[in-house]
Amino acid sequence: MNPELLRRYLAFYRDLGVRFLWRRALTPHPAPVASLAAADPLAAAPPAPALLFAEEAPADDSLARIREDIGECTRCRLHKGRTNIVFGDGNEQAKLVFVGEGPGAEEDAQGLPFVGRAGQLLTQMIEGTARKEGLHLRRSDVYICNVVKCRPPENRTPLPDEIDTCSPFLFRQLAVIRPKAICCLGATAARALLGRKEGVTRLRGQWYRWQDIPVMVTYHPSYLLRPYNQSAKREAWEDLKKVLHYVYD
Numbered sequence: 001m002n003p004e005l006l007r008r009y010l011a012f013y014r015d016l017g018v019r020f021l022w023r024r025a026l027t028p029h030p031a032p033v034a035s036l037a038a039a040d041p042l043a044a045a046p047p048a049p050a051l052l053f054a055e056e057a058p059a060d061d062s063l064a065r066i067r068e069d070i071g072e073c074t075r076c077r078l079h080k081g082r083t084n085i086v087f088g089d090g091n092e093q094a095k096l097v098f099v100g101e102g103p104g105a106e107e108d109a110q111g112l113p114f115v116g117r118a119g120q121l122l123t124q125m126i127e128g129t130a131r132k133e134g135l136h137l138r139r140s141d142v143y144i145c146n147v148v149k150c151r152p153p154e155n156r157t158p159l160p161d162e163i164d165t166c167s168p169f170l171f172r173q174l175a176v177i178r179p180k181a182i183c184c185l186g187a188t189a190a191r192a193l194l195g196r197k198e199g200v201t202r203l204r205g206q207w208y209r210w211q212d213i214p215v216m217v218t219y220h221p222s223y224l225l226r227p228y229n230q231s232a233k234r235e236a237w238e239d240l241k242k243v244l245h246y247v248y249d
């Protein structure tokens, strides 16, 4: 990029209060990790993390500080239609983080992620699968957030520039929590964290990584609510079983 243009971009973001920038790695398509069941699962990992820090995150970074930095954000056009910023919810020391796409109507109204029908299904998936697998896990034990923090109009998919503008906050959330694994719910989360543009059908069921954290991609619960997607439900349950056993066994 032209240095003068870069300088102006940086000045623009500094004026908006952005103190940390992240950039995509030059290897945006990490291959899947064959299995995390091996004795040292990280040894089998693809070499390049999907995203790299452009600057070190502050040593004392915290979820509260990230929320403070977001403020009453107007950094992208999504702020125009929102009622509430939906930052994230759950255990701040969670071993498992679920990342969705963006808030829907109910989430926007309440300021909490995954509280509508898709959220109820996600709760059932987490708690029901854990129970069947003999694990004691409540939704409140995990952390749940989205790629974009404001509701896109008509629940449309967030646009690439909206994802790029908002995802640094997600990266900081993940860097602070440092879970044992991340579960991407849907293609937008996979794109933001892994730089992958394929659909979930292609990506699901395999391990990838963000930084050094294993990442599983599966279907977004709202996709599973559609009556013609019932076969995907079984696959989503299989994906979730893998994640839960990896994290909590």
Ligand code: SF4
Pocket (backbone or CB within 6 Å): 070, 073, 074, 075, 076, 077, 078, 079, 085, 148, 149, 150, 162, 165, 166
């Ligand atoms: S979606 Fe993110 S970047 Fe855009 S206005 Fe909301 S908080 Fe700011």
